[in-house]
Amino acid sequence: MSTAEDFEAIRKDLIDELCQEENSNASHVALPQKSSGSKDRMCVHLRVRPFTEAEVAQNESQDCVSIENSTSVILKQPQISLGSRYSDRGIGQIAQCFTFTHVYGPETKQVEVFGAVKPLIEDVLNGQNCLVFTYGVTNAGKTYTFQGPDNDMGILPRSLSVLFKSIEGKIYRNMNIKPQRCTDFSRLTEMQVKEEEAIKKSVLHLFKESDQYNESCRHSSLDASEGGSSLKSFGSLGDFAEELKHAEQVAVTGADRIRFSVWVSFCEIYNEALYDLLDLASYKCQKRKALRFAQDAKGNTYVKDLRWIQVSSAEEAYKILKQGRKQQSIASTKINNLSSRSHCTFSVRILHVKNGGLHVTRVTEMSLCDLAGSERNTKTKNAGERLKEAGNINTSLLILGKCINALRHNQISK
Numbered sequence: 001m002s003t004a005e006d007f008e009a010i011r012k013d014l015i016d017e018l019c020q021e022e023n024s025n026a027s028h029v030a031l032p033q034k035s036s037g038s039k040d041r042m043c044v045h046l047r048v049r050p051f052t053e054a055e056v057a058q059n060e061s062q063d064c065v066s067i068e069n070s071t072s073v074i075l076k077q078p079q080i081s082l083g084s085r086y087s088d089r090g091i092g093q094i095a096q097c098f099t100f101t102h103v104y105g106p107e108t109k110q111v112e113v114f115g116a117v118k119p120l121i122e123d124v125l126n127g128q129n130c131l132v133f134t135y136g137v138t139n140a141g142k143t144y145t146f147q148g149p150d151n152d153m154g155i156l157p158r159s160l161s162v163l164f165k166s167i168e169g170k171i172y173r174n175m176n177i178k179p180q181r182c183t184d185f186s187r188l189t190e191m192q193v194k195e196e197e198a199i200k201k202s203v204l205h206l207f208k209e210s211d212q213y214n215e216s217c218r219h220s221s222l223d224a225s226e227g228g229s230s231l232k233s234f235g236s237l238g239d240f241a242e243e244l245k246h247a248e249q250v251a252v253t254g255a256d257r258i259r260f261s262v263w264v265s266f267c268e269i270y271n272e273a274l275y276d277l278l279d280l281a282s283y284k285c286q287k288r289k290a291l292r293f294a295q296d297a298k299g300n301t302y303v304k305d306l307r308w309i310q311v312s313s314a315e316e317a318y319k320i321l322k323q324g325r326k327q328q329s330i331a332s333t334k335i336n337n338l339s340s341r342s343h344c345t346f347s348v349r350i351l352h353v354k355n356g357g358l359h360v361t362r363v364t365e366m367s368l369c370d371l372a373g374s375e376r377n378t379k380t381k382n383a384g385e386r387l388k389e390a391g392n393i394n395t396s397l398l399i400l401g402k403c404i405n406a407l408r409h410n411q412i413s414k
């Protein structure tokens, strides 16, 4: 895919297909409508974050957002806006009401927001695909909700802990079956299994190294410096171990006969290009290789050559997540203040295995995407430039592709 026309053609295909998916089922005429079951196929949750200390100090509150009830908010213009000044002169104030699946106020705890995601883990373990993505302007609180601070984790680490808690004792550890393309899998030779093991070991080893480095930084009181504080966020497993202790389980049907082979991938979209955050070559500071989209025989979109790593525990998945995030942050720092333009997707793909690995009954996927908000220099860019720079063309492709895959097997949540 190299030209804007290519992007347009594929985007159109995906939109057409998405519409067909919707129309092919009489009970799903439009996205927000109810599915044949009792659940919405697409849910949109709004979280209004509390003011930060700095915002409180600047007297930020202007009552622009008022939460009406658990499903709707009313938005008014900020007092300093042009529209608001007109309304002072009696021209009329614009206030708009928006309705959501659920609205979470500033006092909402991370665990409550996670409550909206937890049913999707049950779905993915019971044979459905799902996609969760955070969306909003820069500084809205997406990353906080998605990842969260170490001592108050967001939906992604919590999802990992509940998922693994639910399949405890039912994990298929052998790496001889690996997900391929979108919904396929391949059987690996002994040599290939060894390669997979080596890759996994290297990524986990890197985590160990950075963790040890982080500990030494902690002790040398580097935390106050920028480098120290950013390293600190890749800290030890301590908080996650605590999280795991309290993780709940979700119900998995037929789990006595099924084993779960779990694989993860982590990629980033920056400036229209897709990068593998688990690509070891990038860790060695080589120029990052951009990945491409591809389609399988059934027209499902997937990221070609994206690395999938088998994980046997929530701890391993979490370490890989942390290591990938480190890679993401280094890339962003290099290009200075553009961090908010990078979108990341952490995916968990699950092979449902029976008869000691002889049969794979299903391949399901849960994808969690943290989309970047509009960038800081919006005033100086026109909309076209911003879209291109934000990588939104690629993002829409990725999200649309994942939406279609999720819709085929049911669930999306936003």
Ligand SMILES: Nc1ncnc2c1ncn2[C@@H]1O[C@H](COP(=O)(O)OP(=O)(O)OP(=O)(O)O)[C@@H](O)[C@H]1O
Pocket (backbone or CB within 6 Å): 049, 050, 052, 136, 137, 138, 139, 140, 141, 142, 143, 144, 145, 339, 340, 371, 372, 373, 374
């Ligand atoms: N629920 C919350 N409780 C307390 N602080 C929060 C909450 N949500 C966000 N914050 C704080 O608000 C600020 C912005 O949050 P965050 O970095 O998650 O925004 P973002 O939407 O990911 O921004 P960007 O698109 O620029 O990456 C941070 O200082 C974060 O700690």
